[in-house]
Amino acid sequence: MEKVRRGPRCAMFAPPLSAEDLEQLRAALKAPEVATSSIWRWLEKKGANVGIETVKRHRRGECYCRRES
Numbered sequence: 776m777e778k779v780r781r782g783p784r785c786a787m788f789a790p791p792l793s794a795e796d797l798e799q800l801r802a803a804l805k806a807p808e809v810a811t812s813s814i815w816r817w818l819e820k821k822g823a824n825v826g827i828e829t830v831k832r833h834r835r836g837e838c839y840c841r842r843e844s
């Protein structure tokens with residue numbers, strides 16, 4: 776089993792998302808009332824190839840992005 780490490784930025788911030796999408800995504804991630812599963816479904820619809828675990832990990836602050844905000 777691989778240990779949880781602080782990896783690179785989450786894949787969900789990579790293309791194909793537009794700048795506008797990213798803005799929406801960041802707002803959703805910060806909103807406690809928005810469910811992780813709905814964020815993930817939104818990402819899927821946008822064509823982003825991201826696992827729900829990535830979204831969960833990000834929300835728990837176990838990734839690199841945290842330092843940037």
Ligand SMILES: [Zn+2]
Pocket residue numbers: 784785832833838839840841
């Ligand atoms: Zn992240």
